[in-house]
Amino acid sequence: MSKRAGRSLKASPAGINQVKNSLRNFGSKLALADELEISRATVQKFFVGKPIGRENFHKICQRLNLSWQAIADLPAEDESFQEFLCDTSFDLTAVVNEWRQKARLHIESRCGMVRVLDMSQPIDLNDIYTNVNILEKITGRRRLGIAELLQNCGVQDFERFGLSGVTEKRVPGLEAVKRYSKLMVLGKPGAGKTTFLKYLAMQCIEGNFQANRVPLFITLKEFAEAPGQPELLTYLSLWDGHLARPRNGADRMSTPQDVSMLKILHKGRALLLLDGLDEVREEDTKRVLRQIQDFSDQFHTNQYVITCRIAAKEYTFERFTEVEVADFDEEQIAIFAQNWFRSQENPSPTLPELAGRE
Template identity: 40%
Template structure:
């Protein structure tokens, strides 16, 4: 019978002390023993591992396994062994009653039934570690297929995520949710003080992985093209490769695909079905979830259609309550249909800083043409407005694509701005086949662009970097009242202007 042992609290301390003395990390020790790193992680959590691995680890670190083991677990094991011996003795006794006629048959039947019952009870259950490995192996191909590459905008072919990925920074205090008084803002309403005000809004940043490590349940907010999906994909790939919580099973769900699945299954059933396709049965997946051995990545909450929005959010909420031991991360645009998930912490993806911009450019051209790296970075240093675009990972990708073709930026900066505007307002959703709700029935995409351009021009001429909501709604109302088939009723126009402003806020993630 397969045996397993767990370490006592004191035993775990002895193991860690021996590892420190020998200069071993968990990874190095696992490699030396020829076992998975997750086995050591499980042992340190006080859970049982295979006795052979337990003995091997103790021998390697020159520890007495009897001093390391958990006594209660060993006593339980001995009890099972005693039951095995009693059952064996009964069988031998029954076999000796060969002259007992009918009574012999009866005794043999009874003993046989006892044997069957004992075997059923003592049948070794698949260890949680073996189950994790089974599930990770089952989902590996799917994770690599969906998360291992990225292809955005006009890329001619996908690129490996590992080659292009740049670590993201996370702001714990979501800037988009802060409230600043109008009078306070207006103190900086000049060109000279505008940049000073923006610098003052920058909060402490932490690495993306640190945030996911710190918070078990996380909502990652960000502007369009901030790198939210890329970050989630990299988390999944890192988990699969053992670089981030290798003891967990990565589960990557594109919420748009889940919401539009035929039959509208619950999130739990959707996940179970996906694993069943990969020959991991539902009961095994539920056991993983019960033990908290999953990293659940739910991507693109803002991409769910309006008619599915409420159902999906309630389902996520329920799923996170039912399987609360697991790690969760959800991505969403900052202003898209606010919803508070209980026990989830909200953070924001920060704009790229100078170091991240340089890393991204180096990664981009490393296998294409390294000679362009220095030239592009120099051009950014000498062009502050264009460098502002580079703070967005999506627009930095656009800059790299343009520079890669021309070995320079367009002579007219307006051409670059126009292309960037096209990307944010139209191409980014279209390339991913995402249909968002119509902002306003009489406001076409071109109308929307014209309206925003007119507002931008008016405020720029007046030097207004900040303005009240009612002033902005008035400008929207002045524009839409001139559109064909628009109501002339003032109250209707006012309500329409509120709808337009709120929809733009949701779409652009402001």
């Protein structure tokens, strides 16, 4: 099975009739363009069956409550592929369980151990992890007037001038992920963004969180610098569940394993954890951003969590909700310190040591 369609799509004659009918319930083409912040020319091309960008095609179809696959004029190969994806005889639950089993060793080896501060060796994530809280309003984007800045600026607050008594509502990290299907987690260096992402992966693979999905942990810097600059879909297809890195392979989706991964993505049964957007090299940034945007648009029913350092750059993903990792409160500091000293007294065995015991 060859690589999927290019970067543009057009509506089929039958699809045009469907979108025109749906437009009657919505209003006008002008209103549609304004709401989606798409040029009027692009919307006009869509309604007359001319090619437009895949992302805009998906956005228009979604706003009109239509399946883009049903509207698009797909080549015969893609039509047969879509028929396969919609085949109800395909045992999705069995495939998801199979992939979860394949992914377990990779997730445990990649996410089950962490090294923080001055540790000489990694320790078990569960031994040190402290539940994080999320701020739904980014502190660096707060806009305060002079009166508000001066309201609480006593001597005790001097070091945090203008930020004293930060009382933004805190939400438990897991609750934020449950609430938003597409999440951009921002945070200061060392705030625990990667650790939180690893915790999500471990909770998922252990069946404690979104047990009906396959966790896919991707370090974006590694993806960006992968040989041949593969598409994100291809990069995922090259994962071997028994290894901690992608295997080598041709840039194609052809094996039963590849097809089953596509089925999982198409049905929204993946938890995609994309770590370290700010660590991607400058020359790779634009390509990686486009890849994430296109992928999350094409497979929009999956769960996405991206981490990025706050204020590193201005990244905008239209369908992603941005939140920030909150600083630890006193209780969290005490829990972390307790876990830290306990781990130093009883360090966890390393993976090679565990393997040697078997």
